Amino acid sequence: MAETRTIKVEALARVEGEGSLHVKVRDGKIKELHFGIFEPPRFFEAFLRGRDFREVPDITARICGICPIAYLMGASQAMEDALGIQVTKPIRDLRRLIYCGEWIESHALHVYMLHAPDFLGLADALELAAVDRTLVEKALRLKKIGNEILEVIGGRAIHPVGLKVGGFYKAPKRKELRALEDSLKWGLETSIATAKLVGGFEFPEVEQDYNFMALRHPDEYAIHEGRLVTSRGLDIPVRDFLDHVEEEHVPWSNALHGYAKDGSPHHVGPLARYNLNYDKLSPTAQAAAKDGGLGPVVRNPFKSIVVRSVELVQVYEDALKLVRDYEEPDKACVEVEPKAGEGHGCTEAPRGICYHRYKLDKDGSVLDARIIPPTAQNQKVIELDLVKVVEANLAKDDDTIKWRAEQAIRNYDPCISCATHFLKLEMDRG
Amino acid sequence: MAERKKPKLAVWKFSSCDGCQLSLIDCEDELLAIADEVRISYFLEATRKVEKGPYDISLVEGSITTPHDIKAIREVRKQSKVLVTIGACATAGGIQALRNFKNVKEFIRCVYAHPEYIDTLTTSTAVSDHVHVDFELRGCPISKHQLLELLNATLNGRKPNVSHHSQCIECKRNGVVCRMVAAGTPCLGPVTQAGCGTLCPSKDRGCYGCFGPMETPNTASLAAHLKELGQSGRDVQRLFRSFNANAEAFRKESESHG
Numbered sequence: 001m002a003e004t005r006t007i008k009v010e011a012l013a014r015v016e017g018e019g020s021l022h023v024k025v026r027d028g029k030i031k032e033l034h035f036g037i038f039e040p041p042r043f044f045e046a047f048l049r050g051r052d053f054r055e056v057p058d059i060t061a062r063i064c065g066i067c068p069i070a071y072l073m074g075a076s077q078a079m080e081d082a083l084g085i086q087v088t089k090p091i092r093d094l095r096r097l098i099y100c101g102e103w104i105e106s107h108a109l110h111v112y113m114l115h116a117p118d119f120l121g122l123a124d125a126l127e128l129a130a131v132d133r134t135l136v137e138k139a140l141r142l143k144k145i146g147n148e149i150l151e152v153i154g155g156r157a158i159h160p161v162g163l164k165v166g167g168f169y170k171a172p173k174r175k176e177l178r179a180l181e182d183s184l185k186w187g188l189e190t191s192i193a194t195a196k197l198v199g200g201f202e203f204p205e206v207e208q209d210y211n212f213m214a215l216r217h218p219d220e221y222a223i224h225e226g227r228l229v230t231s232r233g234l235d236i237p238v239r240d241f242l243d244h245v246e247e248e249h250v251p252w253s254n255a256l257h258g259y260a261k262d263g264s265p266h267h268v269g270p271l272a273r274y275n276l277n278y279d280k281l282s283p284t285a286q287a288a289a290k291d292g293g294l295g296p297v298v299r300n301p302f303k304s305i306v307v308r309s310v311e312l313v314q315v316y317e318d319a320l321k322l323v324r325d326y327e328e329p330d331k332a333c334v335e336v337e338p339k340a341g342e343g344h345g346c347t348e349a350p351r352g353i354c355y356h357r358y359k360l361d362k363d364g365s366v367l368d369a370r371i372i373p374p375t376a377q378n379q380k381v382i383e384l385d386l387v388k389v390v391e392a393n394l395a396k397d398d399d400t401i402k403w404r405a406e407q408a409i410r411n412y413d414p415c416i417s418c419a420t421h422f423l424k425l426e427m428d429r430g
Numbered sequence: 431m432a433e434r435k436k437p438k439l440a441v442w443k444f445s446s447c448d449g450c451q452l453s454l455i456d457c458e459d460e461l462l463a464i465a466d467e468v469r470i471s472y473f474l475e476a477t478r479k480v481e482k483g484p485y486d487i488s489l490v491e492g493s494i495t496t497p498h499d500i501k502a503i504r505e506v507r508k509q510s511k512v513l514v515t516i517g518a519c520a521t522a523g524g525i526q527a528l529r530n531f532k533n534v535k536e537f538i539r540c541v542y543a544h545p546e547y548i549d550t551l552t553t554s555t556a557v558s559d560h561v562h563v564d565f566e567l568r569g570c571p572i573s574k575h576q577l578l579e580l581l582n583a584t585l586n587g588r589k590p591n592v593s594h595h596s597q598c599i600e601c602k603r604n605g606v607v608c609r610m611v612a613a614g615t616p617c618l619g620p621v622t623q624a625g626c627g628t629l630c631p632s633k634d635r636g637c638y639g640c641f642g643p644m645e646t647p648n649t650a651s652l653a654a655h656l657k658e659l660g661q662s663g664r665d666v667q668r669l670f671r672s673f674n675a676n677a678e679a680f681r682k683e684s685e686s687h688g
Binding site for chain 2: 040041042043044045046047049051052055058059062063064065066068109113114123124125126127129133136137140141143144147155156157158159161162164169170403406415
């Protein structure tokens with residue numbers, strides 16, 4: 001007799017936004033697996049038409065409260081590309097510093113508050129605090145220092161107000177940034193300890209031959225500029241992104257699925273960056289990776305928690321250097337004048353590449369907007385991971401499968417608010 | 431000894447960017463103390479543990495944009511003793527309320543290849559347009575200081591100490607030079623509720639109104655002044671049509687320009 005089974009996760013927890021998972025099993029085999037995003041659509045690309053190019057960074061920031069810098073900066077760079085202007089080195093450095101702040105806040109939040117509880121069999125970080133309050137206090141401080149960088153440069157941590165097309169409204173004072181130095185030193189030491197701690201977790205044996213895609217920069221671990229590269233040998237300027245990536249609208253998701261035009265879904269985020277840019281990590285970050293049990297190649301998505309911790313080491317070290325070297329620039333921004341054109345921008349949001357393209361009219365009004373956030377691009381590889389994870393656990397009860405599947409999704413730190421344009425598990429065993 | 435019965439806190443999400451609920455987790459110095467005082471019974475962004483209602487305090491983020499949202503917010507109201515909306519999406523419809531001024535069918539076609547998969551309302555509206563709301567926290571995002579004051583006040587049975595006057599008053603109190611007077615920068619400070627911490631003027635930019643309209647704002651007078659500063663009708667309309675575009679005072683003023 002055919003045995004069928006349905007497993008559902010109706011509202012996925014510890015992710016940003018709303019998602020669901022539907023699995024249909026027949027005779028012990030997965031017949032159907034859909035990772036859905038049911039976050040309602042918000043139509044950013046539609047209502048951006050007719051807005052002034054200067055308004056776009058602040059508006060697109062509202063796509064995501066967790067990674068507003070990815071939007072503020074990606075949109076600003078796309079506008080600068082359209083207008084043919086380049087920012088000065090001090091502005092570029094200050095942009096990298098505030099982006100380090102966002103990575104610190106987002107990675108510390110995800111490693112300790114959202115992801116670590118899965119490896120410890122706990123529902124959340126508050127249960128962790130009941131076991132080890134000091135550890136959670138440290139985690140919160142690690143996260144807070146990222147927010148302090150955002151506040152000093154941008155005015156506030158969520159939807160900062162200090163950034164604009166061309167640079168910043170006002171550069172911070174040297175002493176305001178230097179005041180962060182001791183905290184950053186503490187953060188660097190604590191991140192190194194974090195990589196070692198999470199490297200000691202038990203990881204399910206899952207490896208996939210992913211096609212990774214990330215930004216790559218000749219002189220640094222790429223965050224806010226570089227060329228787009230993949231593990232299959234693609235090496236293109238940002239402006240060619242849409243020649244290689246397509247979006248598909250599937251019935252079970254309000255988020256468009258991004259995939260490479262050669263038919264292979266690509267994987268963006270910490271694992272992609274680590275595998276493609278390991279040689280650009282600082283010696284301190286490479287040593288932390290080794291302490292966390294990682295070699296130069298990591299294909300186990302569950303180990304993304306260790307990779308995020310290694311990236312924390314990298315950005316804490318970068319932030320410390322940028323703060324020490326900071327000199328107040330003569331001008332906080334370069335002048336911008338509207339003109340007709342098309343521009344592209346792409347930066348590494350904490351969860352992967354976030355692409356923007358705008359067409360502008362001669363008065364600077366937006367004619368057309370296209371935004372492809374990281375989670376939209378990762379949906380297909382998340383589904384492929386889920387097939388493996390659910391298959392490996394089919395003999396187990398639904399609750400165990402649910403938790404493991406949720407954890408597999410959280411490996412990607414999915415930002416569902418961004419992608420909607422996210423998790424219920426629905427498991428149909430017949 | 432049995433644990434003292436703590437009030438139950440729930441955090442709900444509708445159409446939004448998650449930033450306002452993140453403000454609670456961003457209270458890094460206070461989060462564990464809050465968790466000592468309340469029982470976090472429903473907060474999907476932070477925990478997979480889900481406890482049934484009723485809840486003593488519900489914080490609601492996001493605007494109402496789907497038929498399902500309307501049913502869900504009514505259920506949240508039924509289950510909540512005190513319902514507080516947090517942020518511009520929940521209090522005014524958010525940036526996604528820009529659809530209210532346009533043709534939504536065309537919007538869906540613009541973004542999605544298969545419009546038939548999308549189930550959405552033609553409007554994005556405030557939670558208070560659908561159910562009774564006990565208190566509103568403004569902002570895009572909310573101020574975490576105001577959030578802590580709200581939780582403290584609600585737990586102690588008093589009204590939160592949140593000002594309803596304009597941002598202009600805050601600039602004067604903080605000794606921040608008026609951008610509009612000194613530099614001719616367009617600014618919504620005269621008609622916007624204070625509470626952000628005088629962020630934009632401190633960064634040498636005009637207020638963009640993310641805390642929404644103050645009590646009885648004179649938007650027409652400000653609009654006239656903006657035009658004297660050389661702003662076009664379209665500029666004025668765009669200024670009023672952002673994160674609080676569907677707040678009544680801002681909506682009405684924006685409809686007079688263009």
